Amino acid sequence: MNPVLAEWAAARRALAERAASGVVGIDRGRGVRFAGIVWDSDTLVTAAEALHGSESVTVQTAHDVVPAEILACDLSVDIAVLRAKTGAPGVVAANPGGLCAGDDVVLAGRGAAGSAIAWTHVRQVGPAWRSRSGGELDRLIRLAPRLHPTLEGGGAFDLDGRLCAMAVRGPRQQTLGIPCETLDRVVTTVLQHGRLPQPYLGVRLQPVRLDEPVRLQLSRRGGDAAIIIGVEPDSPAAAANLLFGDLILSIAGQPIENGIELKIALARVPLGSVVGIHVYRAGATLATTIVVRERGRQ
């Protein structure tokens, strides 16, 4: 073989092997397999949607099959954190600013028969964005090909063999990369709390279209507002005397037009904090405060 090509091929093979050592195969039964990333010797991350509500899965490492327990799933960013004793060293994270569109990356996963590898490139890199499910991602990373199911939840590694992102299936058959920083943020929270705490007020909301005079009276830019169609008993909303039929205008200074925006605004507020809330009731605006509590806890 041409020596330059031989060297090139050997380097690629070494990178593929290194990438494969940072991933596992995950089996949720009935022949459904996808991939996971070895975060450290006790912790794995994978795609939350791929788990499909499974409680426990088995994990295929390079040498062994071990059980794994699912610690937490954040569907809004498609990240699940699992506990499994793989004994493998964790992956090394790439420098967050280092990734550019056009960069080559190697996708790694593991099937029953051995490691699964796909060479591809980064199609697009962008700033922080919010998923359609309301999750905040630190960077937009789009990868080139359609993702083979075996590689879903696996790692995308750069040419130094460092982890750039987790490969997941996005809308319209796109392949998205969940950035390392976002993985790190979720894993840190889960390991610290043992779960993913969810902020909670206890209101059910529907968007309503405001007519022009009301919109002007409220100096709203958007045409919608969120009307309360349910207040749960013993909730922070009940404690703040929010009523059925109230319009929530803003919380913690963030204008709210629907339930999703409320959920997103709450995610930015520390749990247990007291925040200001503006409500429109019977023709007048009321300002009050509300405690942001963790769902399921008093």
Next chain:
Amino acid sequence: MNETTGPHDWAVNPIVAASGDALRRELVQLTQSARFDVGSIAQDPAALEGMLRSGGGAWVVTGGTLTLARPFLSTARNSNAAVVAVLIDGADSEERSALGYGGLAMLRAMPPPDTFQAAAVASRARLSIWDPNLESAPDSAVSVATPLSPRERTVLELTGAGLSTKAVARQLGISPNTVKFHLQAAFDKLGVASRAEAIMAAIRRGELSV
């Protein structure tokens, strides 16, 4: 809250006003499913006018096509009464601003009872409510958003909290397959394919709390 008011005043029962037996029956049924007692029934605008002249704070439920509802709407507006109009056809923004006033709620037929209830409260608080579903709606086809069942709601809520299918099953004392069945039914009603999308769609529709 700086100003605390008691529960909303439900004491005044609505007048259901519409021409046509079938339409009146449907509106009465909807009003009752939202836990209001129907005060009286007006079969034509003149009857409605009489009722509004006598009763203080009366509010009106009407609906059908915009053409059918318009005479009742103008009568109510002349008496400055709050109205919930349940329409089966859309109206463009021009028509809307011609009709709209503080106290008129226009909803797409047939709204879930809690939407109706919220709209009634808001219109009586002199808010003007316009259901965004009326905008995109073609004139004839009536798309009905089927509300989730209480079980579907609970299953989705627990799923949103990050519980596995089995954990949801244990908590509710049902089998994992039943949980999957409820989830699939919720997906179908919400028109989604994934758990994350289902939770977002349900929050947006007011089926799940934040």
